[in-house]
Amino acid sequence: MSEKASRTFSRIFKERFLSDWLAVVGALIVAGLFFVAVFAPFLVQHKPEIINAKDILSPPSAKHWLGTDDLGRDVFARMVYGARISLSVGFVAVGIATAIGLVLGALAGYFGGWMDELIMRFVDIMLTLPTFFLILAVIAFLSPSIYNIMIVIGVTSWMSVARLVRAEFLSLKERDFVNAARAIGVSDLGIIFRHIMPNALAPVLVSATLGVGGAILTESSLSFLGIGVQPPTPSWGNILTQGKDYIEIAWWLSVFPGMAILVTVMGYNLLGEGLRDAIDPRLYR
């Protein structure tokens, strides 16, 4: 133990993370997807929106790696561009959720009292509302656009972050370094954001990583129901929706987007769990 303690946190973290091969697989999947999303135009031979009436519903071939859809568009190209959409929805939604969760959790945990009571009851109420119903109801009033989807998913998924941050704040605010900061006259906001928050970020990072997977799943379910990202913008969910009508004659339209979602979400989940095990020594057995 003493030998371990003498090493730096980042070295221990690196060793633990790299020894967990599932976490490494997760990291590779996530990195690979970034690559695909960023370099999308260089990876495809066909443009995702080009309609070709002569080449509709053709199976995977050397020309069209993953076949073509009912309008003759190249499925591989649409999936590569769809990765951009799915990832941006995932990241922005989680960014919004994390920001709300951080602020509300910090306020509840730091100030306690009626503020804590109010915020935590709000969390309870939000957890009682069936999230998917809530999202659909909001979309019924707004119009289904990619921005609305990002916002709505973000606004309905901050509760676990708030609980997590509150718990961290409750334990951190009694520590000596916080008392010291208070003693030299640092303001409440300064203590919250400069002193406590950085120490509470590790578990938030883990939950955000897992959250990206969840947000991508929600977006694809919404797009699948036709109330998410609207065609002709390709998203994995709406490629699937178009594909389901042709599932008996063109399996590639349904199988590949689903697999892409599965692999992506699994990548984020594996990475998130790996980060958690590497960060949190209590779980390291």
Place this chain on the structure above:
Amino acid sequence: MRAYIIRRLIMVLPMMIGITLISFAIIHLAPGSPTQAMTDLNPNVSSESIVKLRQIYHLDEPIYLQYWLWLKKVMVLDFGDSFSQDARPVLDKILERLPITLLINILSLAIIFLISIPIGVLSATHQYSYFDRIASLFVFFGFSMPTFWFALLLMILFGVWLDWLPISGVVSMNHANLSPFGKIMDYFTHLLLPVTMSALTSLAGMSRFTRQSMLEVIRQDYVTCARAKGLPERTVIYKHALKNATLPIITLLALSIPGLIGGSVIFETIYSIPGTGQLFYQAVMGRDYPLVMGSLVIMAFLTLFANLLADVSYAMVDPRIHYE
């Protein structure tokens, strides 16, 4: 314990008010008034239904009065009439569809409970065994699976290619002519896929949670003590440890209800099951606002009461629970 239950019951009222506040806020989410949003979204909307919308939500009144008038109606479960062709009361439309959704969700909960606990317990008692590893893999798949996609593939596999199961609805055309046993089998074959799919996501999470909970419990002193006094391992695990390990699972099971209800939108749409999920989806697509609001509020209330039930039964089985 009685004090706890009374406190818990009192908490329900502010929660209900909170739910109505959030739901009411949704009506006003759209830029401008809901009527404007409606015309923006749907150019075909008749001026008649704009007038209707203004009327039922009292949109010409000040906002606090709008809420109060709406709340008074919600308290007696009056959600107005549907905007669809039949123009029937929203409550009737929801109530007639509720039983099938409840049935599917209760069956799913039962499956989650019956499968995830044994998996979790075996994973914990045989930690890092092959079984544990395979179960962990299954958990990862369950967490990451886009269930709507899986549901679609299974429907094609069992319903079309193998032709073992019917692909939509709850009963066959000839249901009325079947024998009592035949009727039950008819329900069974129709509901098998929807219920399994609906249980799948929570199943993974719950097995995981049971494993964690069990791992914590079997390290405690009283379990070691039970072993030390010579009880067989079976008794130690299933009588002493499992009881305490399952307690937190009750709460988690209750917390998974909103997810199950939300999921019913997807599965009822895929498998054409005439439940509240499908009704809600149709309401959203048709911008049937009274029906959207009514379904949201009723589903949230149902979830609230399911949670209450779980908390109360938790307090009854666990004598350690006190409300300070």
